[in-house]
Amino acid sequence: MALQVYSTLTRKKEPFHKQPGETVTMYVCGPTVYKPSHIGHMVGPVIFDTVKRYLTYLGYKVTWVINITDVDDKLIKRAAELNTTVPALAERMTADYFDCLKKLNVTGIDHFPKATEHIGGMIEMITRLIEKGYAYPAAGDVYFDVSKDPDYGKLCNRDPEQLEAGSRIEVSDRKRNPGDFALWKGAKPSEPKEAIWESPWGPGRPGWHIECSVMASKLLGDTLDIHGGGLDLQFPHHENELAQSESATGKEFARFWMHNGLLKMGTAKMAGSVGNVVNIADLLQRHSPETVRFLLLSTHYRSPIEYSEDRLTEVAKSLQSFYRFFELYERATGESFYNIQQVECDQFPIGRPPDQITGMPDLESGSPGGEFMSCMADDFNTGAAIGIMFSTLSKLHYLGSLLKLDSNPSPYAVADIKNKTRILRTMANILGLFWAPPAKAALGGDDKLVAGLMQLLIDLRGNLRTEAKGAAKDNPLKPALFAQTDLIRKRLAELGVTLEDRPAGTTWRVG
RNA sequence: GGCCUCGUCGCCAAGUGGUAAGGCAACGGUUUGCAAAACCGUUAUUCCCCGGUUCGAAUCCGGGCGAGGCCUCCA
Structure with a gap:
C-alpha cells in the first residue's frame, strides 16, 4: 500500500x-x-x-x-x-x-x-x-478583505457571508466585511515599545x-x-x-x-x-517521558486523546513488558537493546511506495514488518503500528522461551535473537520510542553504592537459598531458611524493589 | 443557527464493503522451593438505536439518540 x-x-x-x-x-x-x-x-x-x-x-x-x-x-x-x-x-x-x-x-x-x-x-x-488589492489600510490597521478572495473558506467550508451571522466576531467599523482579519495592528498607547515596530501604516x-x-x-x-x-x-x-x-x-x-x-x-x-x-x-514528576510519548502515539493522530492519570499508569504498565524483554536481551547477549543497529531502508529508492517494501511480516526476514509499514503508510496509523509492535514483542518473548535464553542459550540462539530483535529496534526508531533506558534513578538505582549493597544482599540471600534447596526434605531448617529468603524479598518489595530469581541468578529492579 | 468529528469487549484502541488487531484488567494452565517475569489458553455471533442499499455492512445511505471541536485566544 x-x-x-x-x-x-x-x-x-x-x-x-x-x-x-x-x-x-x-x-x-x-x-x-x-x-x-x-x-x-x-x-x-x-x-x-x-x-x-x-x-x-x-x-x-x-x-x-x-x-x-x-x-x-x-x-x-x-x-x-x-x-x-x-x-x-x-x-x-x-x-x-x-x-x-x-x-x-x-x-x-x-x-x-x-x-x-x-x-x-x-x-x-x-x-x-x-x-494586489486583497488588503486595505484603515486608521493604522491593515485588514485582509475576504470578499476579494473567491475561494476564501475552502479549508474549513466556511461561507464568508455567514460569518456575519456569528456575533462573536470582533466588531470594528474599520473592517469592510465582518470576516476581514488584521494583517497589521496599529499600536495602542498602553503597549510597551519593545512590542512596537515601524511600518508604512504607522507603528504597530x-x-x-x-x-x-x-x-x-x-x-x-x-x-x-x-x-x-x-x-x-x-x-x-x-x-x-x-x-x-x-x-x-x-x-x-x-x-x-x-x-x-x-x-x-x-x-x-x-x-x-x-x-x-x-x-x-x-x-514528568509522575510519569516517564516515554510513557507520555507512548500515550500520544497509541491512538490515531486525528482522534482526540483523553488525558488521565489512570490512563498513563496503564500505559506505563504496558511498557514494562518491553523493558523486561530488553533486560532479557541484555542478559542473553551481553549487549544493550539501546545500541542495536536498525534495519536500514536504503535499498528503497526515494519515492518508492511502501507497498513495494516486501518480505518481513514475521520475524523470519531481516527487514521491518510489512504489516507495521502498512499501518504507517495508512495515514500514519501509529495506533495500529503499536499493536504490531506488541505482537512482535510477543513473538520475541516466545522465541526467548523456546531458545531458553535465560538459562543456557546456545551461540546460535544468541545470534538468532540478536538478528530478529533488530526489527523491534527499527519499529521503535520510527516511532521515536525506547531512545534511552528507563531510569532506575527513582530510588537511587543508578547509584554505585546502592548497586553494590543490592548485590551484597542478593549474594547473601543466594547463599541462604542454595542451602535451603540443598537441605533434605525433612530437615526442619529448610522451611526456616526459605522463610528468611522470602522475608528479604518481601521487605525489598515494600521499598519498591522487585527481586526475580532466574536460572542464571537473581536480578533486581525498581518498580 | 452554520461547519466538522466521533460513538467497537469492564477500560483504552485498530479495523471504513467480505465476515471483529493489539494493550490493560480478569480467569484457567506451564514454569518456579514459593514468588516475580515469561510462555500457553479462555474472554465481543457482534460493533449506540431504527430503517434502507447489497450476495454480503461495524464499515455505504436516511432518520433518531448521545459526546465533542470550530465559528473569539488556543497545539
Whole structure:
C-alpha cells in the first residue's frame, strides 16, 4: 500500500503527492510563548516528529519548521503582570518549550523561526497584498478583505457571508466585511515599545496569521508539502494563512493540511483558555517521558486523546513488558537493546511506495514488518503500528522461551535473537520510542553504592537459598531458611524493589 | 443557527464493503522451593438505536439518540 495521507482540504485520504525533488517540506504551527508548555502543546510535535521519522526511513529528506510566536496580546499582558519585558518572558518560555520537546524525544525540528525576527518580511507581504488589492489600510490597521478572495473558506467550508451571522466576531467599523482579519495592528498607547515596530501604516505589530505565511515561505518556499497543526487552528488561523499566502503568491500554499486531534481533560479539551492544563514539568514528576510519548502515539493522530492519570499508569504498565524483554536481551547477549543497529531502508529508492517494501511480516526476514509499514503508510496509523509492535514483542518473548535464553542459550540462539530483535529496534526508531533506558534513578538505582549493597544482599540471600534447596526434605531448617529468603524479598518489595530469581541468578529492579 | 468529528469487549484502541488487531484488567494452565517475569489458553455471533442499499455492512445511505471541536485566544 502506497503512502496515503488525509487532507483536511478534501476531507479524505489521498496518495502522498509531494513536490518534485527529494525533500519534503513540513511546517507546523508552534506555541505562543507566554506560559509554560502543557501536554496539549506536545501532541503535534510528537506526531509530526514521528511523521518525519517515518518519511526519513522511507528515504526522504524532510525539512521541518515550527514557529515561535513571541509577540502578541497575551505576551504583552503576561509580561506586564510579571513586571518583565516581552522579550525576556518569551525567551524564558521558549527555553521551557525546547526543554519539553527534548524530553519527549522530539528531535527532528530543523528551524524555529521567531515572529519578531521576520517583521520585515511580513511588512513586505502585507504591502504586496495591498498592491494586489486583497488588503486595505484603515486608521493604522491593515485588514485582509475576504470578499476579494473567491475561494476564501475552502479549508474549513466556511461561507464568508455567514460569518456575519456569528456575533462573536470582533466588531470594528474599520473592517469592510465582518470576516476581514488584521494583517497589521496599529499600536495602542498602553503597549510597551519593545512590542512596537515601524511600518508604512504607522507603528504597530503584525496580526497573528501573517507570521506563519511569511516564515513558511521564507524557509520552505511558497508551496509546502505538509502544513500541520492542532484541530483548533483550522479556523480562523489556517484558513487565513491559506488565504493570505495564496493571494500573495498565486500558488498553492500547502499540498497537505494535517490536523491533529486535541488532548482532552475529561470531556473538554485541555487549553489555557479553559484553565484545565497540566504542565509538562509537573507531569514528568509522575510519569516517564516515554510513557507520555507512548500515550500520544497509541491512538490515531486525528482522534482526540483523553488525558488521565489512570490512563498513563496503564500505559506505563504496558511498557514494562518491553523493558523486561530488553533486560532479557541484555542478559542473553551481553549487549544493550539501546545500541542495536536498525534495519536500514536504503535499498528503497526515494519515492518508492511502501507497498513495494516486501518480505518481513514475521520475524523470519531481516527487514521491518510489512504489516507495521502498512499501518504507517495508512495515514500514519501509529495506533495500529503499536499493536504490531506488541505482537512482535510477543513473538520475541516466545522465541526467548523456546531458545531458553535465560538459562543456557546456545551461540546460535544468541545470534538468532540478536538478528530478529533488530526489527523491534527499527519499529521503535520510527516511532521515536525506547531512545534511552528507563531510569532506575527513582530510588537511587543508578547509584554505585546502592548497586553494590543490592548485590551484597542478593549474594547473601543466594547463599541462604542454595542451602535451603540443598537441605533434605525433612530437615526442619529448610522451611526456616526459605522463610528468611522470602522475608528479604518481601521487605525489598515494600521499598519498591522487585527481586526475580532466574536460572542464571537473581536480578533486581525498581518498580 | 452554520461547519466538522466521533460513538467497537469492564477500560483504552485498530479495523471504513467480505465476515471483529493489539494493550490493560480478569480467569484457567506451564514454569518456579514459593514468588516475580515469561510462555500457553479462555474472554465481543457482534460493533449506540431504527430503517434502507447489497450476495454480503461495524464499515455505504436516511432518520433518531448521545459526546465533542470550530465559528473569539488556543497545539
